[in-house]
Amino acid sequence: MHKLRIKTLARLALKAVTSLSGLVTLTLLFATGAANAVVSPAEGKVLFTNVNVWDGLADDATPGMDVLIDGNKVVAVGPNLDATGATVIEGNGKTLMPGLIDMHTHLMFPMGLPAHENDWMPATSGAMAREGFDIYMNQGFTTLRDMCSTANFAKAVAQGVIDGPRLYSSGACLGTTGAHTDWAPGTARLGDDYNHKRTGTSYVVNGAEEWRAAARQNFRDGATFLKIMVGGGVASAFDPLESITASPAEIRAAVEVAEQFDSFVCMHVYQDEHINIALDNGVTCVEHGFLMKEATMKRMKKEGIVLSGQSFVSYETFKDPAGIPGFGPEQIAKGKAVNKGADDMFRWAAEYDVDMFLGGDVYTYDLIPQAILNVTIMDRWFTPVEALRASTSGAGKWLMKTGPKNPYKDAQLGTLQEGSYADVILVDGNPLNDLQILKDSDNVQLVMKDGRIYKNLLD
């Protein structure tokens, strides 16, 4: 893998200290509680010349364009822009497009769920989560939505204390005892403390009042939306896929709190009946959903519900669930059922043009490269531009619906237009013609986030 231009925390910390003008300033900063970011904001202008621009929305890219970045925003897109005062990057006809957005990752347990329950303290899990950032950036992902995650970690990224992609956290996932979010050991007793709770990655809660309190705790910690476990899961021990694991009152409690923060609830769910119960109770975002029926996809279109697609893991990985390390007979059976449903579900999503974004649903370091395969596999059901919209503007549209807790609301996310954040990637070739070129990270030649260059293979 090419070495990324990500500064080490030590260097950044040194820079922050030397940039402070003295002890008085330092004292004032701490006294007022101001954020003392270590990642310096982007300064100055960068001009990309002669690029094939795809804005994240249009059916086609426009060749022969220049794109001017000023600080952390895109300020102009057009032919022959004025280069005065700008650092010029020759695009040579390559494609400049919005940075990719992965809407379903699990950064907080890269050593696997049992290891993070039994072996690693919260601080260690956080340090490990940071290590996944470079692998995502190298593939062209500049924003991640971290599911079942320490919201406080995303807050540190937003404040520039930790450097990496923009991060949106669900906070701890909410689920009842024995549901998909119950990652305590098999010997745990009702009410026992558990490490995932201390880490803030999962809450085992029962009854509407406990759900409401847990949801509020998440937003307090910096969550921007909620993730709830409505039905059984594949990679978990106590919850058959057929089981519904939340009551209508519990679901409504989460929805009510999310609405108080002008945000929304995403649900982990597979079964058709469970999806419909949750939609009846106000959930607007379906994660997985692989066992849904065609009528439910039509309902989602009609009601503006978004589908969060994990196509690679459902369709490709679960082709042979017996080969997945740690999967017992129960998980193998669940994996097979999911693989069968995924093909139909994505076909219907394309047919009914349902709102969609994509996420790789990966957690260990060695699986992170599958995040891009989760995008490139979509040309089985969708056109390349549809798959890329889901991975850029389609995702950005929903991230911008996360209300006052959204840490990135001064510009558009997932588009490359005047007024967008300067989160762009330069691709050798045109992925609108051939999505598969994104599989080779060497084709993603430059990655810029917030106006700062994180990867550059051009020189």
Ligand SMILES: [Zn+2]
């Ligand atoms: Zn997941």
